[in-house]
Amino acid sequence: MLFITIRFLDILDILMVAFILYQLYSLIKGTVAFNIFIGIFIVYLFWLLVKALNMELIASLMGQFIGVGVLALIIVFQQEIRRFLLFLGSNNQVNKLLSTKNLFASHNILYTDRQLKILVNACKNMASNYTGALIVCAREAKLKEYSRTGEKIDAIISDALLGTIFFKNTPLHDGAVIIAGNKIVAARCILPITDKQNLNPLLGLRHRAAIGITEATDAVAIVVSEERGEISFAKAGNIRMNVSETELTDFLRSEIYSLDNFKNEN
Numbered sequence: 001m002l003f004i005t006i007r008f009l010d011i012l013d014i015l016m017v018a019f020i021l022y023q024l025y026s027l028i029k030g031t032v033a034f035n036i037f038i039g040i041f042i043v044y045l046f047w048l049l050v051k052a053l054n055m056e057l058i059a060s061l062m063g064q065f066i067g068v069g070v071l072a073l074i075i076v077f078q079q080e081i082r083r084f085l086l087f088l089g090s091n092n093q094v095n096k097l098l099s100t101k102n103l104f105a106s107h108n109i110l111y112t113d114r115q116l117k118i119l120v121n122a123c124k125n126m127a128s129n130y131t132g133a134l135i136v137c138a139r140e141a142k143l144k145e146y147s148r149t150g151e152k153i154d155a156i157i158s159d160a161l162l163g164t165i166f167f168k169n170t171p172l173h174d175g176a177v178i179i180a181g182n183k184i185v186a187a188r189c190i191l192p193i194t195d196k197q198n199l200n201p202l203l204g205l206r207h208r209a210a211i212g213i214t215e216a217t218d219a220v221a222i223v224v225s226e227e228r229g230e231i232s233f234a235k236a237g238n239i240r241m242n243v244s245e246t247e248l249t250d251f252l253r254s255e256i257y258s259l260d261n262f263k264n265e266n
Contacts, residue, residue: 132226
């Protein structure tokens, strides 16, 4: 009598596959890619059915389609694959385990207490004046490809300068400001828009761009609503709306603050 033997490696194999599938699901749920995945899964089940029924002609045609399935999946889900790889590369626990920061000499762009206060004060002032704003704070990714789409600023960060940039009558107000440490790198930058479909219908392009840039990179984003005078922040493709000054401060301290980065103070 045969018994099924389960090894430790079998259990580990199942857990790893479950983890990968869960992360993929988290990345594509609520997006167009999820509907595409369901469509591909239905086609695959139909192919298995026609093979089982020995319908040779249609099975042969669909077999050609399934044969290039991996390449097709890479093309269709390139953004989701990029986000998944970014998750692995920017995950703090993975980086600690593999020591990738030391291997590749890559270090986060970190911010001082003074810079955080400037950001919070600027957002508070713009919210009180109903001035729309989109601020992206770079971390490990330098965001050079996005800063090139705007106007180079390369100026020390200040709440007055941020307020001036986003004032509705200035040429630079439409678009995002990218900040790295104590510098405003560029303004009027173009960011990727998220393709998530299950978002609040009240969200405008600024909020969708904030979600999009945090899906594509490890940056965090702050949005000030021009219509409602509310502050929101985004991280890893998720957005939290209508936050208080204290909540924004706590968020920035947990994500980009460093007590060891006082050398950036000016």
